[in-house]
Amino acid sequence: MIEVKNLHKGFNGEEILKGITTSFKRGKTNLIIGTSGSGKTVFLKCLLGLFAPEKGSIIYDGKVYSELDEEEQRGLRESMGMVFQGSALFDSMTVEENIMFPLRMFTKQKKAEMLDRANTVIDRVQLINANKKLPSEISGGMQKRVAIARAIVTRPNYLFCDEPNSGLDPKTATVIDNLIQEITEEYDITTVINTHDMNSVMEIGEKIIFLRYGNLEWEGDKSQIFKTDNEAVTDFVYSSNLFKKVRNAQLKGL
Known part of the structure; x- marks a missing residue:
């Protein structure tokens, strides 16, 4: 609250x-x-x-x-998790890398742990077969899903x-x-x-x-x-x- x-x-x-x-x-x-x-x-x-x-x-x-x-x-x-206007994804990073970014910034998790957590939220927001794609390769709606997944990956x-x-x-x-x-x-x-x-x-x-x-x-x-x-x-x-x-x-x- x-x-x-x-x-x-x-x-x-x-x-x-x-x-x-x-x-x-x-x-x-x-x-x-x-x-x-x-x-x-x-x-x-x-x-x-x-x-x-x-x-x-x-x-x-x-x-x-x-x-x-x-x-x-x-x-x-x-x-706190944040979903920005326009999604604000990193163009040079894949969907998976974008979602893992907060984990690299704020945690000391091993790569395998970060990947596991990223895949959990990827499944939750129903990003199907998008892990290795760049933001430019997915629709605007899917980009929003990536932004939401990134915002909740740290369990805010x-x-x-x-x-x-x-x-x-x-x-x-x-x-x-x-x-x-x-x-x-x-x-x-x-x-x-x-x-x-x-x-x-x-x-x-x-x-x-x-x-x-x-x-x-x-x-x-x-x-x-x-x-x-x-x-x-x-x-x-x-x-x-x-x-x-x-x-x-x-x-x-x-």
């Missing part, structure tokens, strides 16, 4: 995050949504320990990050995903959403996803926070978001005819 209390962060005198307080439960898919400039990326980087807030605290399973010494902070960061307690469906067609995006949710439940991970994809909200939004101008404007789940009277949220969510129809159906109880 991650708890955020009164978080403030700014740059060059401009306040980006303005006192955010919320929590993200373990074993749940927690989504951060909002328009461009809402503070989503800055918030995610604070959660990752890349940005230090000016005020407030972030608590990981009872541990206040700012109160940890340098070694403890490094250990906590090593318990926390999984962060930045626009994991970026560049994918709707069908493949749904498959990736469901895979992330399944892994979150199976491994009992605290998963936080930064997204603008409303299909993701509908599919896996067990906890959703909506940021607006650096403030937490609304929070709830995927069923509640269709019923909210918050005008900023409805403007964001129902910007297409599809979601207007969904909202009308929800309100009519259909």
Whole structure:
């Protein structure tokens, strides 16, 4: 579980995050949504320990990050997995090598142990016959699977995903959403996803926070978001005819 209390962060005198307080439960898919400039990326980087807030605290399973010494902070960061926008795979490495990279960086495992662990997560994300292929030789959806496998290969307690469906067609995006949710439940991970994809909200939004101008404007789940009277949220969510129809159906109880 991650708890955020009164978080403030700014740059060059401009306040980006303005006192955010919320929590993200373990074993749940927690989504951060909002328009461009809402503070989503800055918030995610604070959660990752890349940005230090000016005020407030972030608590990981009872541990206040700012109160940890340098070694403890490094250990906590090593318990985090990250799925980057665009996958961020190493072009010159095979699928297998990409997935093993965190193990080489953060563990002292022998090669046979790393290979065994890599193959375990390769099987879990259903990467069939892809071990020796380069990223350029596989589809975008398969690249996302590699990114997920790499993120979970070290058995993280926390999984962060930045626009994991970026560049994918709707069908493949749904498959990736469901895979992330399944892994979150199976491994009992605290998963936080930064997204603008409303299909993701509908599919896996067990906890959703909506940021607006650096403030937490609304929070709830995927069923509640269709019923909210918050005008900023409805403007964001129902910007297409599809979601207007969904909202009308929800309100009519259909």
